[in-house]
Amino acid sequence: QVQLEESGGGLVQAGGSLRLSCTSSTNIFSTNYAAWYRQAPGRQRELVAAIRGGGTTQYADSVQGRFTISRDRAGNTVNLQMSSLTPEDTATYYCSVYYWGRDHWGKGTLVTVSS
Secondary structure, rough: OOOOEEEEEEEEEOOEEEEEEEEOOHHHHHHOOOEEEEEEOOOOEEEEEEEEEOOOEOOOOOOOOOOEEEEEOOOOOOEEEEEOOOOHOOOOEEEEEOOOEEEEEOEEEEEEEEE
């Protein structure tokens, strides 16, 4: 079974920064497509950032230039560095990885940005 665990969420003031981490017991992120999504109450889940096995990244327009997705050297962790946060970034953030022909998801971590 693939188990992913997000961490790093919390309460932060607008303009602040947070780093989210998603960790697996295996180096599953080393070669597989991984992504961060978020979902705010009453809104659809949206793709925030993604990284391919080869290292290519992509970002939602709303976070371009503010968020950075990366992997650790071992491939056990995918990070999302968030800066210049606004209340519109408030959401539950989920990490996912495509493995064995399907997406696997963590349980999410809540990010709340106050005005």
